[in-house]
Amino acid sequence: xxxxxxxxxxxxxxxxxxxxxxxxxxxxxxxxxxxxxxxxxxxxxxxxxxxxxxxxxxxxxxxxxxx
Amino acid sequence: xxxxxxxxxxxxxxxxxxxxxxxxxxxxxxxxxxxxxxxxxxxxxxxxxxxxxxxxxxxxxxxxxxxxxxxxxxxxxxxxxxxxxxxxxxxxxxxxxxxxxxxxxxxxxxxxxxxxxxxxxxxxxxxxxxxxxxxxxxxxxxxxxxxxxxxxxxxxxxxxxxxxxxxxxxxxxxxxxxxxxxxxxxxxxxxxxxxxxxxxxxxxxxxxxxxxxxxxxxxxxxxxxxxxxxxxxxxxxxxxxxxxxxxxxxxxxxxxxxxxxxx
Numbered sequence: 001x002x003x004x005x006x007x008x009x010x011x012x013x014x015x016x017x018x019x020x021x022x023x024x025x026x027x028x029x030x031x032x033x034x035x036x037x038x039x040x041x042x043x044x045x046x047x048x049x050x051x052x053x054x055x056x057x058x059x060x061x062x063x064x065x066x067x
Numbered sequence: 068x069x070x071x072x073x074x075x076x077x078x079x080x081x082x083x084x085x086x087x088x089x090x091x092x093x094x095x096x097x098x099x100x101x102x103x104x105x106x107x108x109x110x111x112x113x114x115x116x117x118x119x120x121x122x123x124x125x126x127x128x129x130x131x132x133x134x135x136x137x138x139x140x141x142x143x144x145x146x147x148x149x150x151x152x153x154x155x156x157x158x159x160x161x162x163x164x165x166x167x168x169x170x171x172x173x174x175x176x177x178x179x180x181x182x183x184x185x186x187x188x189x190x191x192x193x194x195x196x197x198x199x200x201x202x203x204x205x206x207x208x209x210x211x212x213x214x215x216x217x218x219x220x221x222x223x224x225x226x227x228x229x230x231x232x233x234x235x236x237x238x239x240x241x242x243x244x245x246x247x248x249x250x251x252x253x254x255x256x257x258x259x260x261x262x263x264x265x266x267x268x269x270x271x272x273x274x275x276x277x278x279x280x281x282x283x284x285x286x287x288x289x290x291x292x293x294x295x296x297x298x299x300x301x302x303x304x305x306x307x308x309x310x311x312x313x314x315x316x317x318x319x320x321x322x323x324x325x326x327x328x329x330x
Contacts, residue, residue: 006114026117032127033115034160036152041159059114061156065096065126066111066142067086067228067277 004057020047026060033062070305072273074107074250075166075198075219077136081106082267083297084138084252086277090286093129099280100130102290109138109168109275112157137161138200140168145181147171147188154192167192168222168254168275170202178228182209186216193217202254205239207246214249221247222254222275225266229278231258234265244270260289260296267300268308 001012003022012025019042023029035042036059042050052058071078085105090096100108108130139157141150154167171188173181180203192199193216200220201213210221223243226232233256234240244251250272257263257276266274274297283289 006117008117028115031115032125032160034112034156036156039152041155043159059156060117061112061160062115063110063126063137063139063157063160064113065087065090066113066140067088067109067281 001052001054003052004055006058006060016051018048019050019052022052022058023047028060031062033060035060070301072250074200079106079136081294081297082273082301083263083294084109084273084275085280085290085293086275087126087130088277089281093124093126095286096126097129099286099290100135102287102294103280104294105135107136107138109140109277111142112139112153112160132161136166137164138166138168139164141170141188143172144170145172145175145184147184147191150184150188151191151195154197155195158197165196166198166200166219168200168202169218180204180224182206185209186212189213189216189218200252205236205243207239207242210243210251211246214247218249220250220252220272222252224255225253225262226256228255229282230256231279231282232256233258233262234269237265237269240266240269240271257293260292263293263296264300264303267297268304270304273297 003010019035038057071080072082081104083103083105084107085100085103086109087096141153144150144153150169150171157167158164169188171181171184173179182204185203189199189201199218200222201218202222203209203213205223210223213221225234252273252275253266253271254275257274257279263274280286280290280293
């Protein structure tokens, strides 16, 4: 499966997985992040339920220093 | 003296809001913010560095959200759509936190705000239940329109972001303050403690700054200076200054009892 994560092409060797599985695969468990999928927010409470599709565009963000 | 800054129904004793960018490291960030006494701190929302070291420290470790009110911003956004998307992500990131700083820029060279896009984003965000503190130019008409849309605070620039040029148009700020029924805070352009004090003496409800502290030779010392300046400026404003006169025929010392006098 191909996903576009933060503007970069990523390949995963599996057919189907959830946002939750992606978060684990990317070593982001426990990190304070927010995820947007194809322009829509995926609430944290839905990470377990939302299945990703081939070609999905994801934005994964966090808080950084800024003015 | 109970003189709280009230933003979106919440009281804050500090009228100095600070950014968290441009510091040497997180330790300096924390030390400067402690010295500033700020309760509200701005943060930016950025793509997570995928593949980063799992235990790499983050800003939130140094500034726990339980201790500070986070004000996520839309710095770097040049369209209403990008700004709205960013703040929706911020709300999710911060567990439904609604207080946000909206800024939509018009030009990467000057970072001057694009007020057309700002107005459009403000409308959407207010409709979606955000408490919007909005960065804008020092145009009194736009400031009023942003208030009418339902923003909870309007934050005109003193001068351009990161310029440290101080308050270039105190007269416009005065008109904005006079017209506003919501808090007016100066955001951007403050360079030194005197600038912050002048903003408060004009009647601003608060000051937001980042570079003035972070780019000082000694950021922690400057943070303390800014805290005092904002407090002094506020008290000076509340106290009400004496009238200006070209000269005074009334000296401060008694005019009688002079050693060479006749009375």
